[in-house]
Amino acid sequence: xxxxxxxxxxxxxxxxxxxxxxxxRVIKEKQNNNDVVVVVSAMNGETNRLLDLATKMGGxxxxxxxxxxxxxxxQVSSGLLSIALRNEGYDAVPLLGHQxxxxxDESHGKARISAIDDHNIRTGLKSGKIxxxxxxxxxxxxxxxxxxxxxxxxxxAVAVAAAIKADRCDIYxxxxxxxxxxxxxxxxxGRLDVVYFDEMIEMSxxxxxxxxxRSVEFAMKYKVNLFVKSTFAEGxxxxxxxxxxxxxxxxxxxxxxAYDKTEAKISIRGIPDKPGIAAKIFxxxxxxxxxxxxxxxxxxxxxxxxxxxxxxxxxxKNAIDITNxxxxxxxxxxxxxxxxxxxxxxxxxxxxxxxxTASTMFSVxxxxxxxxxxxxxxxxxxxxxxxxxxxxxxxxxxxxxFNLGKx
Amino acid sequence: xxxxxxxxxxxxxxxxxxxxxxxxRVIKEKQNNNDVVVVVSAMNGETNRLLDLATKMGGxxxxxxxxxxxxxxxQVSSGLLSIALRNEGYDAVPLLGHQxxxxxDESHGKARISAIDDHNIRTGLKSGKIxxxxxxxxxxxxxxxxxxxxxxxxxxAVAVAAAIKADRCDIYxxxxxxxxxxxxxxxxxGRLDVVYFDEMIEMSxxxxxxxxxRSVEFAMKYKVNLFVKSTFAEGxxxxxxxxxxxxxxxxxxxxxxAYDKTEAKISIRGIPDKPGIAAKIFxxxxxxxxxxxxxxxxxxxxxxxxxxxxxxxxxxKNAIDITNxxxxxxxxxxxxxxxxxxxxxxxxxxxxxxxxTASTMFSVxxxxxxxxxxxxxxxxxxxxxxxxxxxxxxxxxxxxxFNLGKx
Numbered sequence: 091x092x093x094x095x096x097x098x099x100x101x102x103x104x105x106x107x108x109x110x111x112x113x114x115r116v117i118k119e120k121q122n123n124n125d126v127v128v129v130v131s132a133m134n135g136e137t138n139r140l141l142d143l144a145t146k147m148g149g150x151x152x153x154x155x156x157x158x159x160x161x162x163x164x165q166v167s168s169g170l171l172s173i174a175l176r177n178e179g180y181d182a183v184p185l186l187g188h189q190x191x192x193x194x195d196e197s198h199g200k201a202r203i204s205a206i207d208d209h210n211i212r213t214g215l216k217s218g219k220i221x222x223x224x225x226x227x228x229x230x231x232x233x234x235x236x237x238x239x240x241x242x243x244x245x246x247a248v249a250v251a252a253a254i255k256a257d258r259c260d261i262y263x264x265x266x267x268x269x270x271x272x273x274x275x276x277x278x279x280g281r282l283d284v285v286y287f288d289e290m291i292e293m294s295x296x297x298x299x300x301x302x303x304r305s306v307e308f309a310m311k312y313k314v315n316l317f318v319k320s321t322f323a324e325g326x327x328x329x330x331x332x333x334x335x336x337x338x339x340x341x342x343x344x345x346x347x348a349y350d351k352t353e354a355k356i357s358i359r360g361i362p363d364k365p366g367i368a369a370k371i372f373x374x375x376x377x378x379x380x381x382x383x384x385x386x387x388x389x390x391x392x393x394x395x396x397x398x399x400x401x402x403x404x405x406x407k408n409a410i411d412i413t414n415x416x417x418x419x420x421x422x423x424x425x426x427x428x429x430x431x432x433x434x435x436x437x438x439x440x441x442x443x444x445x446x447t448a449s450t451m452f453s454v455x456x457x458x459x460x461x462x463x464x465x466x467x468x469x470x471x472x473x474x475x476x477x478x479x480x481x482x483x484x485x486x487x488x489x490x491x492f493n494l495g496k497x
Numbered sequence: 498x499x500x501x502x503x504x505x506x507x508x509x510x511x512x513x514x515x516x517x518x519x520x521x522r523v524i525k526e527k528q529n530n531n532d533v534v535v536v537v538s539a540m541n542g543e544t545n546r547l548l549d550l551a552t553k554m555g556g557x558x559x560x561x562x563x564x565x566x567x568x569x570x571x572q573v574s575s576g577l578l579s580i581a582l583r584n585e586g587y588d589a590v591p592l593l594g595h596q597x598x599x600x601x602d603e604s605h606g607k608a609r610i611s612a613i614d615d616h617n618i619r620t621g622l623k624s625g626k627i628x629x630x631x632x633x634x635x636x637x638x639x640x641x642x643x644x645x646x647x648x649x650x651x652x653x654a655v656a657v658a659a660a661i662k663a664d665r666c667d668i669y670x671x672x673x674x675x676x677x678x679x680x681x682x683x684x685x686x687g688r689l690d691v692v693y694f695d696e697m698i699e700m701s702x703x704x705x706x707x708x709x710x711r712s713v714e715f716a717m718k719y720k721v722n723l724f725v726k727s728t729f730a731e732g733x734x735x736x737x738x739x740x741x742x743x744x745x746x747x748x749x750x751x752x753x754x755a756y757d758k759t760e761a762k763i764s765i766r767g768i769p770d771k772p773g774i775a776a777k778i779f780x781x782x783x784x785x786x787x788x789x790x791x792x793x794x795x796x797x798x799x800x801x802x803x804x805x806x807x808x809x810x811x812x813x814k815n816a817i818d819i820t821n822x823x824x825x826x827x828x829x830x831x832x833x834x835x836x837x838x839x840x841x842x843x844x845x846x847x848x849x850x851x852x853x854t855a856s857t858m859f860s861v862x863x864x865x866x867x868x869x870x871x872x873x874x875x876x877x878x879x880x881x882x883x884x885x886x887x888x889x890x891x892x893x894x895x896x897x898x899f900n901l902g903k904x
Contacts, residue, residue, distance in 0.1 A: 165565055
């Protein structure tokens, strides 16, 4: 007998019939004599509908009210799944964030979990019931509902698994695991049996939409035994695990290729190459709660330099306004921007033990005449900014060059 | 400076634009230097949509899960109204049932309020904010969300008004007060300046859909100063008040005419006229949670009698099944039913001081050849069951006979 947390996303919870299928998945674990805690997302499209209502009214994503409004989607789906389970003869206890209770900080719209009280979960399990928790939501110290940001139900699941010391946390989605690349783009992409935590964090931040990055960080910190599985198909899924000594690193180099078209780049040209300039620009951008991803600064010519950085497309207009303001102060030549870019990345813990990953990547791109605009590297990934129109092509040729196709 | 509770129903909260209109109404009271607590219903149609989801999944109206699901409608609208107020420069505190907190018993789907903690409401008001409470919902002693039944937001408003000792409780709706009859049926129907509590209770139970009957009982018990007003039109509305000594009863007789087509009647014929028979039938019906409204028993002929009673149409099938079972036991001749009936009622506290209301009613109906199938009377109302097809005609001719047209 094991203690298992299962999490089902919006597509899995997309309709009455799908929720019944989800109930089947839950019951199967219960029938294997396990204790089961389920975390659910809102029905597909519901969070967007609610957010749209709040936005149309003039609400902002970090309002107390917006959190109150959008958290209702998970409330509905936890109720519906509990009914579905009961209809099959399995008693369930539906619990909202404040009923669990899941305490967070007060950052509405992107709150961080500070504590999970396991009392009501354990009481439910002890009485033989399945506990069904509304994901994505918590409650702050003042008693207001908070939400954890997009994909926040993943974090709820992992945090609950950590709090109750679950034997396993299974994240159910509409794909049957983590892939070497987006199968829509690379037909030859294959499911990975294992992905290492470090890789998964890079993948999540580089455009692979499988898991919310914070959920992976949480799982890593609390050593949660994490799996990604399919709601609609049988299979072992992908295990997210720590790199052990037993792994043969010689065999690994790159494990996946990801691309991301959600960023745009801004260049500020002809600025004095003096200390403190970059700090000036980026502190103002950061004050506006805009996250900067990649930054490059050109070599100084005649005491003038160029600075280029990328931000999320949704922040582009705001970031340009701020940059224009700073450019004026600095007597910079001009500010230009480009939102038709893609970030293409190769990821793999094996890169630590291999030389030449970067040069292979650059030469493969160059063979297809794909110009590299910016480069960013870490120990286990290399990302290049390229023209958006080459994103899919670059993914395919890199996938092939690193031998990631199905064996 | 007064302390005012305002309640807005689903039609008033029906869209982003309407909620903005509602915000205008709220702000007007605030600008008059009043402290304002608002209670809101779900957006028009939302409770039905949510109930439909729960029902399709197999949920019942008294499930914990169904309450969790359907209470989310008010959660959304309290958030939306709070945003609308803030956009106009008025800070609001949105509060759900558990945040107020409103404690109820554990009768899911029709819970009764047992206590309201005024602390969070008063804290919000003291800081100069408008408090926006999600109606219709509370929380039971185990921490599960409960709902108060159809029209429950009226009860929330009145109970909150009682708990905080509000100077006034204004129920805003899409009509500008309580009418002498349904204006859709009687073009000449007029708004009543005053309706007495006793009358309002009869009206609510006799088909006038203005206020949930429990909210009126609550207001009566706690002496809440209650008004019905229109969200969309200016006007004094209708005051619901206690009958004082100053009232000139001589001028009053009947104050309104109501009809109700939601009932059906069942007759069980040829049953032995012995003590305990009626008890046998009605205890079984009551065990099935079916409410019986009117009952008549015919004079016994040769030791056999007939029993006729009315139930809500939604309970008809169930009630017929139960009655058939009892009929078999008793060797009754037959069970027949009729769902094409209407209950037509005249109501007025003045009936206490006037003779002849009943005879006027019967003769007016008889002049139009409308057959009376059943009669039920109280001190301040007379109800007759007639053929459904005459409901509107009967309403109009009684409205005229009792001189209720606009002065």
